[in-house]
Amino acid sequence: MDPRVVPRRPRGSADPVPPAERAAGATPSPQLGARLSARKGSTSERCSARARCCTVLTAMSTASRPLAVQLGEFVAGLRFENLPPAVVDKAKAVVNHAVTVGMAGFGTERAGAARQAVLSQERLGTRPVGAGQGATLWVEGTRVTRVGAGFANGVAVAVNNQCDSYHMLTHPGVLIVPAGLATAEGEGRTGRELLTALVAGYEVQCRCARDFICVVTFCTRRWRWSG
Secondary structure, eight states, X not given: OOTTOOOOXXXXXXXXXXXHHHHTTOOOOHHHHHHHHHHHHHHHHHHHHHHHHHHHHHHHHHSSSOHHHHHHXXXXXXXXXXXXXXXXXXXXXXXXXXXXXXXXXXXXXXXXXXXXXXXXXXXXXXXXXXXXXXXEOTTTOOEEOHHHXXXXXXXXXXXXXXXXXXXXXXXXXXXXXHHHHHHHHHHTOOHHHHHHHHHHHHHHHHHHIIIIIIIIIIHHHSOOOOO
């Protein structure tokens, strides 16, 4: 940076030490001291978060099996009979929420653009529901590929920013519910199989968000990504 260029303070912010007093050797105001102490505390928190991150990553690297294998085994082994009633009820609730929000977002410009893109490339003929028969665009009922339905319906869920959230780290319903419904419809799966798959998806995505997005990015750098 050019040493002649002095960064400007935000408009409306007060100089903690006026220029005349600074020239006379005045000390910073108590308010500035408090802010500096707060910054030191936040630095300590960031260091602690980095330490936790290193612990998690070390455990992953020394584990006998890769994390992806462990997660895959959990998903493959999960059965509807293993789910507590409260979890089943919650899974039904997230489906209801996502579909309702998707219906509310159906008429928006971005949701319409997503549908038109899918209809131009992924449209299928009128066929009965069953294995290998694609999936349905919500509200209008057009048959498209499962990938196309998951994308267009997911945009409708996300467009109004009313989707669910896990501690503001990730938004699982935008991805998991449209993809789960499209897959279940296209493969002719039962409601129990759908709910089991949704629970597995939520569990994996939210646990990964909790252990990696929070520790690695949000807690250490004060920013995050969505998804």
